[in-house]
Amino acid sequence: MASVELKKVQKVYDGAVDPAVNDLDLEIEDGEFIVFVGPSGCGKSTALRMIAGLEQITGGECVIGDRVVNDIPPKDRDIAMVFQNYALYPHMTVARNLDYPLRIAGVEKAELDERVTQIARTLQLTELLERKPSQLSGGQRQRVAMGRALIRRPAVFLMDEPLSNLDAKLRVSMRSEIARIQEELGVTTVYVTHDQVEAMTMGDRVMVLNAGKLQQVAPPEVLYNKPGNVFVAGFIGSPAMNLWQSKYSIDGDGGWVELGGQQVSVPSATAERIGLGAYAGKDITVGIRPDDVHDDATDESSGSVNVTVKVREALGSEVICHFDAGVSRMIIDDPDLEEMMAEGMAPDIDFVGRFSPESDVQPGEERRVRFDVNKLHFFDAESGLRIDT
Ligand SMILES: Nc1ncnc2c1ncn2[C@@H]1O[C@H](COP(=O)(O)OP(=O)(O)O)[C@@H](O)[C@H]1O
Ligand SMILES: [Mg+2]
Numbered sequence: 001m002a003s004v005e006l007k008k009v010q011k012v013y014d015g016a017v018d019p020a021v022n023d024l025d026l027e028i029e030d031g032e033f034i035v036f037v038g039p040s041g042c043g044k045s046t047a048l049r050m051i052a053g054l055e056q057i058t059g060g061e062c063v064i065g066d067r068v069v070n071d072i073p074p075k076d077r078d079i080a081m082v083f084q085n086y087a088l089y090p091h092m093t094v095a096r097n098l099d100y101p102l103r104i105a106g107v108e109k110a111e112l113d114e115r116v117t118q119i120a121r122t123l124q125l126t127e128l129l130e131r132k133p134s135q136l137s138g139g140q141r142q143r144v145a146m147g148r149a150l151i152r153r154p155a156v157f158l159m160d161e162p163l164s165n166l167d168a169k170l171r172v173s174m175r176s177e178i179a180r181i182q183e184e185l186g187v188t189t190v191y192v193t194h195d196q197v198e199a200m201t202m203g204d205r206v207m208v209l210n211a212g213k214l215q216q217v218a219p220p221e222v223l224y225n226k227p228g229n230v231f232v233a234g235f236i237g238s239p240a241m242n243l244w245q246s247k248y249s250i251d252g253d254g255g256w257v258e259l260g261g262q263q264v265s266v267p268s269a270t271a272e273r274i275g276l277g278a279y280a281g282k283d284i285t286v287g288i289r290p291d292d293v294h295d296d297a298t299d300e301s302s303g304s305v306n307v308t309v310k311v312r313e314a315l316g317s318e319v320i321c322h323f324d325a326g327v328s329r330m331i332i333d334d335p336d337l338e339e340m341m342a343e344g345m346a347p348d349i350d351f352v353g354r355f356s357p358e359s360d361v362q363p364g365e366e367r368r369v370r371f372d373v374n375k376l377h378f379f380d381a382e383s384g385l386r387i388d389t
Pocket of ligand 1: 013014016020038039040041042043044045046047
């Protein structure tokens, strides 16, 4: 087992102008399970493949254990990798597929059998050892592919979107399965996915990447509760956080932010705690998660505003409500929509609230909704960084 450290790691592909990965600094602890997440093309696979040694590093250093591995070939890095398109040997049994890497390494029979027994137990494949891959389900095949990678007891285990080919239900069960296996083996693991739900449910820590740059690396609950910038705020969480351009104002009674010409009050204790005073009269970006919008507002409720209900989606366990709050919501990670909005073509983008299934919101209705004002998120309008001193 080993730690992994990336020091200002950079990748510029031949012929490319912009780096695919830019000055990436990251320390992965021995035994840690870290997930790389971000939109398609942000550099996740490139970062992983540099750790694996499958891509040449064009700047910076990659350290595994106590060795700088920049010039060490993949086979000597003591890593194992599982891709989206793994292939098992169709003519071999599960047992032979599992022990294949050990057999070619010349490991003797007794040791082989013991390792197969052990890894099969961990991966719950014991009953299936004599089957051929064609006699397995998608999830079972995926477990064999993982077993074949892990049987060598690598110091670092790398996975690149390994569940993408599985159907949605199986993905959910494999998520917890992989987390369990990782915990049991304690192997340092880097897992790449574009799916933020997958990222949030699996990793000890999650690294969010965008356009080759590290946005934030933190435990899932920190990403959710204290996103470090506007990108992370809009990328993590579903439905996405409502974000809008606003202004912070203060008068004798306290401060407020604007939403479509209405005032959402900000408790003075909150404003003081995060140092909002410095932004008085200035543009800021404000966010509120759909979970922190409530349908029980009265005229006197603090932080409540009038909106027009547009859509009610009854999902059984909850009601997702889309409403017009008189201002366009900012869209993160949706290039098509962003372009349309820049050209003034998109209609107002709705705000979203997540209400209880008993909510009586109805489309077309004028309604007062209440923001949980302690749950507002504030970002510097220029840098996009969280305002939180
Ligand atoms: N072999 C390559 N040659 C040139 N550009 C590449 C190569 N592989 C990836 N890229 C580019 O590098 C960027 C990051 O790609 P990648 O790491 O595959 O992203 P992700 O895995 O996050 O979807 C993209 O712009 C992609 O087009
Ligand atoms: Mg990729």
